[in-house]
Amino acid sequence: MKITFEGASRQVGRSQFELDTGELSLLLDSGVARSEENLPQPPSRQPDAIILSHAHLDHSGHLPAFYRGAKMPWLTTFPTPPIMGTLWPDSIKVVASRKEQPVITEKDLKAAAKHCVTLPLGEPYSFFEGTTATLYDAGHILGSAQTLIESHGKKLLYTGDYNCEQTRSHHPAKPPTKGVDALVIESTYSNRDHAPRGEVEETFIASVKAAIENGNALVPCFALGRTQEILQVLEAHGIKSDVWVDGMGQNITLTYQDFPSYVSDAKALSRAVASAQFVENHVQRKKLAEGRGNVILTTAGMLEGGPVLSYIERMNASQRGSILLTGYQVEKTNGRRLVEEKMIKYNGKTLSVGLPIEQYDFSAHTGKTKSFDYVRKIAPEKVFCVHGDPAVCEEFAENLRLEGFDAHAPKIGEQFEF
Ligand SMILES: [Zn+2]
Ligand SMILES: [Zn+2]
Structure with a gap:
């Protein structure tokens, strides 16, 4: 498999990762950022499917823009589409009120709605080429998921935004598997612990x-x-x-x-x-x-x-x-x-x-101690630290390397094979 980091790389915002299984091109998330460069880098080719980890706009805000003529499915959990039914139209209004260039339109939303595939947690979705995608609870917000891709003996786990603490709303995220070839992990608070x-x-x-x-x-x-x-x-x-x-x-x-x-x-x-x-x-x-x-x-x-x-x-x-x-x-x-x-x-x-x-710190993201524990439990061959400020992603990767992991804080546009 090959992965290209097209957003959320040494940055929080515009999450998008392109996965090439050899036969399929899968896109993990397609979000926006509140910065000058607000969109992910375009993928190298039209994806065969998009997998949306959760509803937050830094992961979802650009997804409908792919549906100008394209007809691939986008896969997500059951609660996410109704949340998008509130968030996407609101984001169109907010962008219009700021007199900025529209990222998505009502027409895109209608087109995207026809290709939404909802998946139960823990049940693999099979692409006909022998690749599967399975979603697992991420404990972050309603419908948030970790994504496990398995293809021809290789495994990639993308945590999305995940929370390992029990909150009033959600159970903690648990590692769904061990020994993956690649782990793409959120780094947001990998440099500090939250107060109890x-x-x-x-x-x-x-x-x-x-x-x-x-x-x-x-x-x-x-x-x-x-x-x-x-x-x-x-x-x-x-x-x-x-x-x-x-x-x-x-x-x-x-x-x-x-x-x-x-x-x-x-x-x-x-x-x-x-x-x-x-x-x-x-x-x-x-x-x-x-x-x-x-x-x-x-x-x-x-x-x-x-x-x-x-x-x-x-x-x-x-x-x-x-x-x-x-x-x-x-x-x-x-x-x-x-x-x-x-x-x-x-x-x-x-x-x-x-x-x-x-x-008050009511964060829905994993803190430092449990971020490291998570990597140790999964014991991946390669780790990619994404979705964090530049210094935070680099420090997370550096400390993981000191523990013997093959860890990276990829830059936008970087590609890795595993
Ligand atoms: Zn989020
Ligand atoms: Zn996020």
Whole structure:
């Protein structure tokens, strides 16, 4: 087999790897990046199939662009297509609102929908040439999968984004096999461990309680994964009244409920959703923002747009409540400005924010210790460290080499045979 690294190589974003089995060309993921070069390198030829590890746009955002005339299948888990039904149309709108060149169009989505093949976890899909693809739970978000490709006695495992910790939403990822010829592994947090989840939950809940004593707890969350995790954390710690969900997280939460066997505790999820309310309109949003005692989970990645900004403006005006961030904030975004400079850019103006701002690590990615354990358990012939900052990928590969592994941090365009 031959693998070419066409994205997410010494970078987080635009994941795409081209696999040549000799007879077949398979594409693993096709995502976008929030950077100048936002698309993966084009594959050397039209793929025979695309395998999508999970719904996040850095893995999926470019996939429909292949369906301008092409007719190959794209394979993924059962929960992923309904999530894409929310994320892809939203990404088209976001790109249009930024007046950027469209990456995908509604027409692409219609064409791609005709070629979607959903696979049960753990059951091989056979290509007629004697190659199989099998998906295994990755513990990262709803429907996230690791991909095992077997072809003529060779095996490649791609972890995708994976999480080896038990969370409220998902069971930990487990190595599906041992002794593969090539392991393509996520490196995002391979350089540091996360704080124990129990401790993170305790301090987060203490801050929520303090915030709602005199105002609101505003909790900006990713729509996919984080919103559902935080809902369950709140419910488990007895915060059941006046929990609100605003934005795209509403739709994704409904999709989570459609797949009880893909979450770790479907009953706990149901209880958490039942005790929350959905924000329905501007009037309600304004009333909530100006009120007290509400925990508001509003969909926001980096606080660049959407209702989160109007909540911040109103809460800032009354100087009541706190902002509790639940994810990493990328440089040069409102989220990072808020953490580092206590200000955001809003409606062309700069707004100084006087509210308490806290940040919690509810990561859905494997930390350092378990990243190394994972490689040791799988004992691959070759390891490719991808999906991480350049120095992080290099350090991961370097430390694996010290343990005797044939490890690489490939650059974009690099090709390896195994
Ligand atoms: Zn992801
Ligand atoms: Zn990713």
